[in-house]
Amino acid sequence: MKALDQLERIKRMNELIKAERTGTPPEFANMLGISESHLYRTLEELKILGLPIGYSKTRKTYFFERDIEVILDYSLKIIDGQKMKKILGGLAKNAADCFFLRVSDPTFINGNLRKIPNNTFY
DSSP states (O other): OHHHHHHHHHHHHHHHHHTTOOOSHHHHHHHHTSOHHHHHHHHHHHHHTTOOEEEETTTTEEEESSOOOOOOOOOOOOOOHHHHHHHHTTOOSSGGGGSOOBOOSOEEETTEEEOOOTTOBO
């Protein structure tokens, strides 16, 4: 359930950044149970999506540079093979094909048309 772990981590990051209680980058990474380099990669991906994340050296915390609300919601639904074939027109070979779609086309993010890197999954 790696994908669910990542989504939960992003929700936790949002909570800590919004409360301005992240601590330094090493402390923040430790709170999330990830490496510091993984933290920096994730923060960069969130910034690409349009989140205005800054860091204050004096307060030693990440923060949102403007007042925003981030809502991350997801659901999990189990679909059997026959129903999946009907939904996808018989294109999927197995259930794993349906979990994530590669985003490669221009996408609206925060009302702006932006291109997301081809190797990013959402």
